[in-house]
Amino acid sequence: MQAVLNPPQEEAVEHIDGPLLILAGAGSGKTRVITCRVARLIEKGIPPYHILAITFTNKAAGEVRERVDDLIGYGSESVWVSTFHSLCVRILRQHIERIGYGTNFTIYDTEDQKRMVKEVIRFLNMDPKLYPERRLMAEISKAKEQFISPHEYDLQAQGDYRKMQTAKAYTEYQRRLHNNNALDFDDLLYKTVQLFQDCPDVLEQYQERFRYIMVDEYQDTNEIQFLLVRQLARKYRNLCVVGDDDQSIYKFRGANIKNILNFEQEYPEAKVIKLEQNYRSTGNILAAANEVIRHNQGRKEKTLWTAQEAGDLIQYKQYENEYQEAEQTAYQIRELQIRKNRNYRDFAILYRTNAQSRVLEEKLLMNNIPYKIYGGQNFYARLEVKDLLAYLKTIANGYDDVAVKRILNVPKRGIGATTTAKIDTYAMAQEISFLDALYQAENVPGIGKAAAKIQKFTDLISDLREILASGASISELFDEILERTGYKEALVTEHTEESMNRIENIEELRNKIVQYEEETEYPSLDELLEEIALIADIDSLNSSDDRVALMTIHSAKGLEFPYVFLCGMEERLFPSNMAICSEDADALEEERRLCYVGITRARERLFLSSARQRMMNGSSNYNMISRFVQEIPQELLDMGGYKKAVEREAAPKTSSHISEIFTAKPAYGKAFTVTRAERLEYQVGDRVKHMKFGNGIVEDIKSGGKDYEVTVDFENYGIKRMFASFAKLKKLEN
């Protein structure tokens, strides 16, 4: 990390009034400039209260927050640092009544959204073959991103039958959200912009409050975010945006690269500053990144440079298949970790698609390398977690039909689809919520014996609400839910590997609730649910945890690691087949930008690899080496790879199980949560079971720092040393 600001950084920090565009290349000290600028503003006498910094992820917000606090100390807490989404939630909780919602609205995630869209399709008798929910969801989302209301959408759709149908679905979907007092992710932005448009007095209040606004990752803002920022900055025009057009990788999500490219048109008086000195990567890594991105048209001309030395060459290897790629990646990490005495957290394995993580995970697991997979299935999206959250949501907001329907028959209460449909019809006719209809079940025609079962459910909800109202904490309420529904007990009885995993997740959820209660002065169920709704997996990336990080390149944006492995450098995978086939030339350029982002995550060493043969969607593919590899000049690459890899494979002792590795069946597709073993359930001499290596006898247990190192003699694999927290050995009763 640099000691003093360089001249352009200094210039950016010094700029106080009026619009400012900072074009910050990868690793050019962007966060530093943002935080120093906040400090400078305050030094110049601007009250912290008037400063707003917007980021994309909670993680980035947390980082900025932390550094601002360090830099400023007293008063820093009134600087508002937040993501777009949480900023909007805070505003809406205050004022959403002005546009006809209740302030205790719930937030729907993608899955809730999907359930709702599905219902809409059925309700409107649309053909799900012609209108798959995925497409409808994408259409609706796209409309909202562009601030197009259902009505407007309908007007634009005239003459196009397809679009007219979509308009109907959009209208009905939005009507239902409103009835449920729920907002989806897109609504958070949409409704805020709408609020500001409809209520100029509210807007003015925030314009006065946020006189100095900064937006990070501006290249990834979409239309509605652009509109929101424009509204807020319109009065004082003290808007500072930071971004890098070369790192724009969210076009598929509506990001409009023009927001940054046309900033000077929107704000003609804007000052533009380029940060081109990279403080992160070695010369060779940076040279490779520059060469790759140079192949793109239509970018703002700039070239990153570094004062660092060239460093090692970039390694490129082609492997026979993805299993070998994964195995060798794991092997190299282990070697580097030992020989260079590095921590596991210094390594990241990045890939284009989440599907690639499974094989990598399997090989890391077999080599006893601790890892964590970020992204993919979010913790809060797991079935059991969502079920329990649905109970909490039902208790918090009885209008949330999606939550109520989710849990009505979970665990099984013998209430099936037929009964649900009858209740639904009744609710619709009476214009009441689904939960209220359940409370009136005896009035529902043809309900028969189901009425008694339903009453048991409504009694349960009433009881739980009572418990909360009488002053129980959220964690106490949570325990009551587990107890009274028998949810946990059912899993305990099931006693399969899967059910045990679910129990662990439930316990983790409980921990998060307790943690929330401990660190919040006035905990409330509404607030807890809101925080959870806005959490992304990547936010939990925690550098004190010594593990290799696995994630998509998208998730890695904004992060850096000493050692980076970019796997799957193959045509049709990266760049993706879709991008290659696309009519739109920019699709390929976006892939290239993504590659640029991937390369520039590396500080010291970069490893590229591809597989000759790879299973994709169930069938075998032979893909060519990615064009992005070819775009890196040969002199930057160390291609000696493949042969050496094979030689090394044979040499070390750890290779005893390599032949087994190639024939191993893929691991069951789920993320592993690794918890530190407090005390072990086994001791020396016990028979234990390992997920992969099967049965064995514990030879030795050593307490190494915060973990135990266990030596086990396996019946089929011989002696292995592993960390207890990771190996998850199960004691066997003989």
Add this chain to the structure above:
DNA sequence: CACAGGTCTCTTTTT
């Protein structure tokens, strides 16, 4: 009503 087993489709990235 619950569940098991079959067939079908569609494949990217996620705040």
Add this chain to the structure above:
DNA sequence: GAGACCTGTG
């Protein structure tokens, strides 16, 4: 390879 959907059986 996974998820959605359908169908038949208990």
